Amino acid sequence: MSITAPQGFTAAGIAAGIKSSGNRTSPPKDLAVVHNVGPHFRVAGVFTRNRVQAAPVKWSRQAVSDGELAAVVLNSGGANACTGADGLADAARMAAATAAHIHVPADDVAVCSTGLIGIRLPMEKVLAGIDDACEALDGDGDADAATAIMTTDSVPKMALRTASGWSIGGMAKGAGMLAPGLATMLVVLTTDADVSSDQLDGSLREACRLSFDRADSDGCMSTNDTVLLLANGASGVTPTPEEFDGALTALCQDLARQLIADAEGAHHEIRIEVVGAAYEEDAELVGREIARSNLFKCAVFGQDPNWGRVLSAIGVTDADFEPDMLDVSFNGVQVCRGGQIGEDRALVDLSGRHVHVLVDLHAGDHTATILTNDLTYDYVKENAEYSS
């Protein structure tokens, strides 16, 4: 149960024939619609910070700008990015076709696309698929929708948080080009809580900052990243801001963990926890620099607690720290203490899937945790072969 668990939302995921393989269904599901049936149609959206933006991002940014949205149409099998004016027209036609079925204006429908950059979508199949999906809209359609947006994902990603009288659900896709400023990532969140549009926007931005923005699989920011939060107030319940923000952030962190757990070719899920930072920004910067070190990531793949590579990554940042104060632990063993050799690295066991790297900057009280994974043969293989 995920996006259709909150009251007043339906969804569908169908096979439109946009792609010929993938996501373990046959024929593969590749088109989804999520419908908010009201009574309210509030929305907040966060989009990629990449300056090269796909057509659906340009469309959806406009669609959510008035704070109202009735539906989202999503496809895998093509990102509709770098497709020019024709691509933007295709995104508009997808919105209009969906809007016609649910009797709303086209600009009340957001569009999300994912797949290869630089190819046009097969619009005949897409439009026929939108007809099929709108007819299939259902209160149990969440798993089908989550499946239809998969690309190199090996499992659909769904999450749900329930509270007293209201709930919030989410689905996500993303397995590569997964980096800050959002991942290559499409996320739709739904809630029947009665929350104002103004609050929604601030809550979503903060939740993204503490979750998706701190998932950095391969340092590559996508052209299509989109997170949409739809709120219809169907429960009649207005949670406190703290209650709502807490549930929303926990939900997003759950989905972010699922994304990193399924990242392309990953053999290890790595949690880089930076403590003792003078500022939260420093902690995030240091964690991200480590997460982006290919040498560090290869070392973890090789089950090597190579703290020298951690220190050399920290050293290129302008965070507050003294090199001879740095402590680094791998899975609880402090292999570097005061910038020098600490406990015996042979004590570290990196044979399991989960790796915890703890860095203490000894410069303050702030912390941040970045999620990433190792760099493996399988990552290279998937990304050398993906578009050929």
Place this chain on the structure above:
Amino acid sequence: MSITAPQGFTAAGIAAGIKSSGNRTSPPKDLAVVHNVGPHFRVAGVFTRNRVQAAPVKWSRQAVSDGELAAVVLNSGGANACTGADGLADAARMAAATAAHIHVPADDVAVCSTGLIGIRLPMEKVLAGIDDACEALDGDGDADAATAIMTTDSVPKMALRTASGWSIGGMAKGAGMLAPGLATMLVVLTTDADVSSDQLDGSLREACRLSFDRADSDGCMSTNDTVLLLANGASGVTPTPEEFDGALTALCQDLARQLIADAEGAHHEIRIEVVGAAYEEDAELVGREIARSNLFKCAVFGQDPNWGRVLSAIGVTDADFEPDMLDVSFNGVQVCRGGQIGEDRALVDLSGRHVHVLVDLHAGDHTATILTNDLTYDYVKENAEYSS
């Protein structure tokens, strides 16, 4: 012929027993000395910008600060980084032992180390090796010295430029942790030109900016990078500044190309040429962002001219450009034109070792070229296994 080709320089490279394997000699050479016999002892040095600096970097930065240097002692088999006060004492002992042989103060000797971070050097072997190397100093020792500083390098890197009556030679090592602000890289340059200390420093900084700083193999900046330029005026010739700078920059670019050609696991050497930039800094920024995209690098390994990944890398920079003006060519085929699909990507042949990516930002007249390579199974293998 390289560093001992200019008059008044001798060198040696010997096996001190610091490491047990590597660089194709048996026992492996792992310690080198370069001696400037004068008449002048001018020097300029450029060091890693990493804030975590190895002991030999701390020592050598001080040693060259008075503009005079008589010798360099170098070892592979251990970086002497993150080794604290003891490590700094080890570097000082290496300098003092070398200085005693050639009858100069210890602070006229620079020290360079390369290898694994976070282990102490076996000083008994190192000091005995310094004795052997100093006794072997010879006007033909350049190849032995270049071999002794290899780590995962597969070939020694040497270069020479000769002019009317004077010459400039260089040796380099570096194959991984190869990134801006210098690579994991040790470089010693020698010249018998009669050039003032003041001019040497400016010339070396500019030459590094246009060569080593634009070689970005894996985005990882090392703790040990050092470039030293020794000038003894033995030729009695004072070249014009333009003549000297031209030869020095060409020499450094030659060595930088050799480093990228031999980078760990590389199957392709990639030259990313950015033109049409509003500023040279923009061109360099864009080139470097592309060079650091793992997705782009995997695509080249897979012989896929994936211009979408190039555009998504450009899009995260703050360089001056309009997304719908970008042109991208792979080996002469303009697969992206005006930010959209251009010529047929099937026309691109990436089966050869050399790949030329040309990006036109259409925002001005400035250019920069970044050298990098692809991300391969072999890179992952070397860096997963390196320290275990």
